Amino acid sequence: MTDHDHADVSTAPTTARDASASRTFPFTAIVDQEEMKRALVLNAINPAIGGVLLRGERGTAKSTAVRALAEVLPDLEVVADCPYGCPPDVPAEMCGSCRERADAGAELPVETRSMQVVDLPLNASEDRVVGSIDLERAVQAGEREFEPGILAEANRNVLYVDEVNLLDDHLVDVLLDAAAMGENVVEREGVSYRHPAEFILVGTMNPEEGDLRPQLLDRFGLVVDIEGVSEADDRVEISQRRAAFEADPEGFRERFADEQRDLRERIAAARDRLDTVEVPEDVARLIAGVNVELDIDGHRGDITLRRAARTLAALEGESTVTPRLVRRVTRTALDHRLKRLPFEEEETDAMAAFHDVRAELGLED
Ligand SMILES: Nc1ncnc2c1ncn2[C@@H]1O[C@H](COP(=O)(O)OP(=O)(O)OP(=O)(O)O)[C@@H](O)[C@H]1O
Numbered sequence: 001m002t003d004h005d006h007a008d009v010s011t012a013p014t015t016a017r018d019a020s021a022s023r024t025f026p027f028t029a030i031v032d033q034e035e036m037k038r039a040l041v042l043n044a045i046n047p048a049i050g051g052v053l054l055r056g057e058r059g060t061a062k063s064t065a066v067r068a069l070a071e072v073l074p075d076l077e078v079v080a081d082c083p084y085g086c087p088p089d090v091p092a093e094m095c096g097s098c099r100e101r102a103d104a105g106a107e108l109p110v111e112t113r114s115m116q117v118v119d120l121p122l123n124a125s126e127d128r129v130v131g132s133i134d135l136e137r138a139v140q141a142g143e144r145e146f147e148p149g150i151l152a153e154a155n156r157n158v159l160y161v162d163e164v165n166l167l168d169d170h171l172v173d174v175l176l177d178a179a180a181m182g183e184n185v186v187e188r189e190g191v192s193y194r195h196p197a198e199f200i201l202v203g204t205m206n207p208e209e210g211d212l213r214p215q216l217l218d219r220f221g222l223v224v225d226i227e228g229v230s231e232a233d234d235r236v237e238i239s240q241r242r243a244a245f246e247a248d249p250e251g252f253r254e255r256f257a258d259e260q261r262d263l264r265e266r267i268a269a270a271r272d273r274l275d276t277v278e279v280p281e282d283v284a285r286l287i288a289g290v291n292v293e294l295d296i297d298g299h300r301g302d303i304t305l306r307r308a309a310r311t312l313a314a315l316e317g318e319s320t321v322t323p324r325l326v327r328r329v330t331r332t333a334l335d336h337r338l339k340r341l342p343f344e345e346e347e348t349d350a351m352a353a354f355h356d357v358r359a360e361l362g363l364e365d
Pocket residue numbers: 025029030031032033057058059060061062063064065204206229238241242
């Protein structure tokens with residue numbers, strides 16, 4: 001018997017893809033908010049960027065964008081009967097059961113599936129999130145009985161927490177542990193179970209409703225601060241598009257079908273190209289210099305900025321990262337890592353640091 005024979009697919013968490021497609025506002029129909037859309041797309045291309053937090057006032061299309069992302073996410077090859085959707089060709093990233101089967105020379109059933117947006121509701125119980133072990137059965141039958149939870153479903157997918165700043169502390173701890181280790185470990189009375197849990201964490205929040213714990217903030221690769229659209233023409237366009245969508249969802253979605261397909265194709269092409277994108281020595285120095293200038297703790301800032309810039313290069317069909325590409329992702333990669341000292345006279349500014357360091361190194365945009 002394998003560890004996941006008892007996965008009950010009927011209790012799988014709801015995903016944005018489950019919602020009937022005709023209810024989803026198309027990603028490409030979102031007006032303006034380019035930084036938000038770019039941050040989501042970059043993570044879809046390269047999950048190693050580490051997720052994104054969308055922070056801003058109510059009604060600025062944050063949750064609309066996350067739900068819409070589901071439709072442009074790339075396809076994945078998965079082991080068809082595995083509750084964690086293990087990658088069929090990468091034993092190092094497999095769960096124990098898939099690895100055992102692969103080691104025994106079994107042919108694993110393979111299926112192509114689109115990446116999904118999996119919801120983590122604020123009121124979810126810990127068991128629902130991490131999964132549960134049926135201790136009675138474990139004792140009686142000497143078998144491990146594990147009921148996979150939301151983190152199982154989230155493996156290799158997007159895990160979405162709306163109002164992430166209101167998430168209970170114990171769930172925040174669970175998320176931080178899983179995000180740090182890339183796996184979910186469940187322990188109950190001496191019985192333990194573990195499975196891979198690599199996910200793109202996407203959170204949305206309204207800062208007026210409370211702050212996020214700094215450890216959790218630091219975990220997000222990118223953070224976008226979103227403001228409402230102020231340009232009158234764009235505001236008119238937003239309400240017209242929303243009205244058109246509500247009046248005739250299918251017709252509206254049809255209008256954006258080509259743009260949606262183009263974006264999906266660009267994301268897939270960027271994924272294929274990503275490994276070949278190069279970071280020249282002077283651009284690597286620029287990235288390091290900006291982090292030093294801003295006195296950012298640790299190296300997560302350097303690493304994320306480099307990954308985001310490489311991924312943007314791949315999205316734009318470039319083979320080399322330029323200072324211009326670094327500039328376009330500097331704010332989202334670094335702003336939330338800046339030290340805000342209480343009596344500081346001048347605000348540290350990621351963009352100002354970028355321009356200073358670029359000038360010092362004598363680099364063109
Ligand atoms: N830039 C935009 N383009 C298209 N629609 C928009 C835009 N900004 C807001 N909207 C529309 O405004 C409504 C509210 O958006 P949404 O629910 O995504 O907001 P939110 O930022 O997640 O805030 P809340 O937490 O209040 O839900 C939606 O109907 C959405 O389509």
